[in-house]
């Protein structure tokens with residue numbers, strides 16, 4: 001059996017018998033006015049963060065959701081788009097498709113604004129998304145891509161890139177590892193399926209996104225997720241996993257490299273009213289300006305006496321320098 005088959009088997013089990021807290025992070029659930037989430041759907045929250053960022057959803061986008069789980073985030077996306085077929089949820093596991101269908105029918109009873117037709121559940125998988133090129137505004141996946149081995153992750157990201165319109169956004173939440181996960185854990189297919197041993201480091205995760213062509217990535221949240229303790233997992237030392245929420249934009253990669261926003265700002269500390277780096281960044285004296293990590297490094301390197309760069313907050317909500 002391949003690790004992808006083990007994964008499908010695992011999710012078939014947890015579709016039939018919910019495993020509360022399988023992947024969730026300790027954070028308050030996204031509360032939206034007039035949205036009631038059925039208990040059964042909450043119990044099947046198998047996401048490790050959130051991909052539903054209201055700032056990305058203002059224009060009722062068409063959303064392709066990969067790996068529907070119990071349907072929680074599909075419902076949340078439908079809240080913003082509210083029309084038949086606005087959310088296309090792709091799921092290879094029959095039992096999970098059935099569970100999500102049932103949960104969405106329950107949601108329709110509790111939410112007068114919602115109709116099950118708003119979410120179209122399609123059989124398919126992350127490596128062959130059943131939609132044409134450049135046809136959706138948003139692709140979202142929560143706690144699925146971390147399960148994939150690197151070559152499969154590359155394929156899944158290429159597929160997401162293919163189906164997005166130009167300027168479209170890939171919204172993701174996944175665990176990342178604070179150091180590379182040892183091979184004996186990476187090879188454990190059940191741990192991988194449980195989102196515990198496939199995670200990449202932050203640097204490698206971001207590089208995969210850039211490798212398929214995303215020109216801008218914004219980090220929306222980064223927080224502790226799980227501890228792989230040395231006793232249970234046969235490690236020299238404890239290994240902390242974090243949860244990373246990100247938004248990647250299908251825009252061209254600038255000549256000098258992709259823009260990755262992690263919440264850094266640049267502050268001009270000199271005595272003039274403003275500073276112009278002649279590369280498109282004008283900084284007002286004493287006023288923090290959001291910059292991507294590439295620009296932060298350049299400013300700190302070329303103007304060390306005049307510019308203060310603040311640390312990554314790991315929470316960046318849009319806009320920016322480049």
Ligand SMILES: C[S@@+](CC[C@H](N)C(=O)[O-])C[C@H]1O[C@@H](n2cnc3c(N)ncnc32)[C@H](O)[C@@H]1O
Pocket residue numbers: 004007008011012023044045046047048066067068069070071072073090091092093096124125126127141142143144195
């Ligand atoms: C960790 S769960 C996350 C579910 C959902 N995103 C959530 O936040 O609750 C992973 C989901 O991806 C599905 N899945 C597994 N392999 C897949 C594949 N190759 N392509 C698409 N979805 C897959 C699983 O059946 C399951 O529904």
